[in-house]
Amino acid sequence: MESHSSGALIPTEVFRGGQGDLTGFLGCLWQQAKASLLVPFLKIMVLLCLTMLILLFVERVYMGIVAVLIKIFRWKPEKKYKWEPMKEALQMGNSAVPMVLVQIPMCNEKEVYQLSIGAACGLSWPTDRIIIQVLDDSTDPAIKALKEQECRRWASRGINIKYEIREKRNGYKAGALRDGMKCSYVKLCDYVVIFDADFQPDSDFLYRTIPFLVHNPEIALVQTRWKFVSAFNCSNSDESLMTRMQEMSLNYHFIVEQEVGSYIYAFFGFNGTAGVWRISALNEAGGWKDRTTVEDLDLAIRAGLKGLKFLYVGEVEVKSELPSTFKAYQHQQHRWSCGPANLFRKVVMEIVRCKKVSPWRKFYLIYSFFFVQKIVIHIVMFIFYCVVLPATAMIPEVQVPIWGAVCIPVITLLNALGTPRSFHLAIFWILFENVMSLHRTKGTFIGLLEVGRVNEWIVTEKLGRVLQTNSGSKVPKKPLLELFVGVYLFFCGCYDVAFGKSGLFIYLFLQSTAFFVVGFGHVGTFVPASS
Numbered sequence: 214m215e216s217h218s219s220g221a222l223i224p225t226e227v228f229r230g231g232q233g234d235l236t237g238f239l240g241c242l243w244q245q246a247k248a249s250l251l252v253p254f255l256k257i258m259v260l261l262c263l264t265m266l267i268l269l270f271v272e273r274v275y276m277g278i279v280a281v282l283i284k285i286f287r288w289k290p291e292k293k294y295k296w297e298p299m300k301e302a303l304q305m306g307n308s309a310v311p312m313v314l315v316q317i318p319m320c321n322e323k324e325v326y327q328l329s330i331g332a333a334c335g336l337s338w339p340t341d342r343i344i345i346q347v348l349d350d351s352t353d354p355a356i357k358a359l360k361e362q363e364c365r366r367w368a369s370r371g372i373n374i375k376y377e378i379r380e381k382r383n384g385y386k387a388g389a390l391r392d393g394m395k396c397s398y399v400k401l402c403d404y405v406v407i408f409d410a411d412f413q414p415d416s417d418f419l420y421r422t423i424p425f426l427v428h429n430p431e432i433a434l435v436q437t438r439w440k441f442v443s444a445f446n447c448s449n450s451d452e453s454l455m456t457r458m459q460e461m462s463l464n465y466h467f468i469v470e471q472e473v474g475s476y477i478y479a480f481f482g483f484n485g486t487a488g489v490w491r492i493s494a495l496n497e498a499g500g501w502k503d504r505t506t507v508e509d510l511d512l513a514i515r516a517g518l519k520g521l522k523f524l525y526v527g528e529v530e531v532k533s534e535l536p537s538t539f540k541a542y543q544h545q546q547h548r549w550s551c552g553p554a555n556l557f558r559k560v561v562m563e564i565v566r567c568k569k570v571s572p573w574r575k576f577y578l579i580y581s582f583f584f585v586q587k588i589v590i591h592i593v594m595f596i597f598y599c600v601v602l603p604a605t606a607m608i609p610e611v612q613v614p615i616w617g618a619v620c621i622p623v624i625t626l627l628n629a630l631g632t633p634r635s636f637h638l639a640i641f642w643i644l645f646e647n648v649m650s651l652h653r654t655k656g657t658f659i660g661l662l663e664v665g666r667v668n669e670w671i672v673t674e675k676l677g678r679v680l681q682t683n684s685g686s687k688v689p690k691k692p693l694l695e696l697f698v699g700v701y702l703f704f705c706g707c708y709d710v711a712f713g714k715s716g717l718f719i720y721l722f723l724q725s726t727a728f729f730v731v732g733f734g735h736v737g738t739f740v741p742a743s744s
Contacts, residue, residue: 247608255604255611262597263617265589272585273624280469283476290526293476295428299420307339311427313419314402314492315343318389319360320350320382320672322410325534326360332413332532334367334374337420344398345374348389350382384503385670386485387511391501394492402492409486413442413532421529422489433494433521434513436475437487438467440530449534455542455736456535457635458645463535464631467527470586475525478577480517482553485509487531494521504559505660506670507552514560517578518567539736541674543652548670550653553587554660555667591657594621594650599724603702606709606717644727645736651694651728695732699725 290296299310315333319326333345347364351357357378364376377393384391390407393399404426408414422435441449441460450460474481485508498516501508513523536542564578602618605611622643629639659665706721730736 247610251604251608252610255601255608258596258601259605259611259613259617262593262601263614265593266597266617266620268585269589269593270620270624272581273628276469276473277624277627279473279477283472288476289528290425290475290524294425294432294524296424297428299424299427307342310339310342311403311423312401313338313343313423314399314405315345316348316390316393316405316407317346317410318348318350318386318393318407319410320386321353321356322672323353323356323359325411326356327363328413329408329410330360330363330367330374333408334370334372335416336414336418337416340371340373343373343419344402345372346393346396347374347376348393349376349378350385350389352382384501385506385508387501387503387508390508391503394495394500399492404489405492405495406489407486408531409533411534412439412486414487415531418529418531419489422526425524425526426489426491429522429524431522432524433491433498433516434483434523435489436471436481436484436523436525437529437531438471438525438527439463439484439487439533441535442532449537452535452537453736454638454641455539455645456537457638458642459535459542461629461632461635461638461642462646465628467525468631469628471525472527474582475523478574479522479524480574480577480582481513481523481525482582483509483513483523487533494519497521505552505556506548506668507556510553511556511560514556514564514578517574518564518570520569536673538674539731539734544671545673546649546652547656547666550587550591550656551660551667551669553583554657555663556660557583557587558661558663588657588661591650591653594647595654598647599651599698599702603705603717603721606705606713606715606721609713609715640723644724647724648695648727648731651698655694693732695728699728699732701725702728 315336317329317333319329322329330345330347336343345367347360349357349360351360361376364374367374375396375398377396379389379392382388394405399405404423406419406422418437422437425435426432441456441463450456471481494516495512498512498519498521500512502511502515505511517523536545561579561583564575567575597617598621602613605613625643625646626639629636629642635642656666659667702721702725706718706725709715709718709721
């Protein structure tokens, strides 16, 4: 006797017959999987992503409005804080001039060490009131010898320059800076300036920044802006499309995030270079710690919790170099996304328990500075625009409102106004940022969960004078993640063309192309020779 259960999910008849029945079976299976699993899950993901989008949208709009108002009313640091030239101190004699320590942490940067050491030694300041400290963690003995020789050359010209090395590179950059502060001569200094190995300050840098610290004892840090040039003082940002994209992102960081943080909260994340610290404030905050790969942000948070104020001076620009290869940029972005997420995990309760700052400042640090700006932005960019939104092309039962699909691209277009000369590249910037969101999201989760490469520190490669002789070479990399996402987006686009009515295929094909271009290693792999 043949029985048939009326409650069976799939009729047994579909297993009999030919290819048509098999196609019907697969179609039935897909429809049931969609109805019972995919549609409910996707609806939840859309709701979560839209919530995060609203948080990010409100944050970006607020910061954008404040940044515009700052420009309209021409707010300058000199209007809020006292600034006077140091003529009186100079007239009173060098003993009245503050003692300044300039630290240059290095690790193998063979191509750029002469530039940074030369620029630091060229700073205008009484020679008996400044100490240049080269902190060399190089692992190549030949490079160490070259740097030591360069320091001796400047010392022979009357420059007070110290060459410091360590047997072990414990704590990476934070460890080098911490050990450098232990030197006996540092006790004579009032302020410390930090420049990474590729940074080249103008000679008047100290005269434009130190007065803010001298006349305003509540200020702990003066941060300046980065300007992107190569070894030949030509625009490093013009080397490739990738460096143009980097310039747009960093210009937004300085023009909006740093400016608004300085004006509204007197707080922002220290960039780790091109800044001047009051040494007493640095020590009060606990000095350098190597518990994460973002020692600069760690120090800034601890100083902020002490109630100390930061000042951003955007009119003072320091020459630096953008990563010219995708491999170097990828390592940098991993550190910049993983580190803050890991630091958030470590300091969130410190912020909550801190009694020296107001509840409003605690809310700003936890919600705005960390949660929205360091975590939500990376996750929503990738999960929503590269996973959830494409999936809705194959599952039309789930609808995404138009405002949700376009709000971040619109904000990104407005952000591009910070780099007017590159505004016509805004579409490429959006596509490239979505590709990078894959790596930033991965880094964010690694930092939050404190697993895998959480403590990975790879020095960002800078090419310096190599541009003069080398045309670059392809960098071997593992493109599986980018190619996998590219295939997924391309498949969703094809499905939308064949069966859908959403019109998402235009975006999906463009975004998949961006993932393929990066995945096959055609971004930031060839560096043009300098003409």
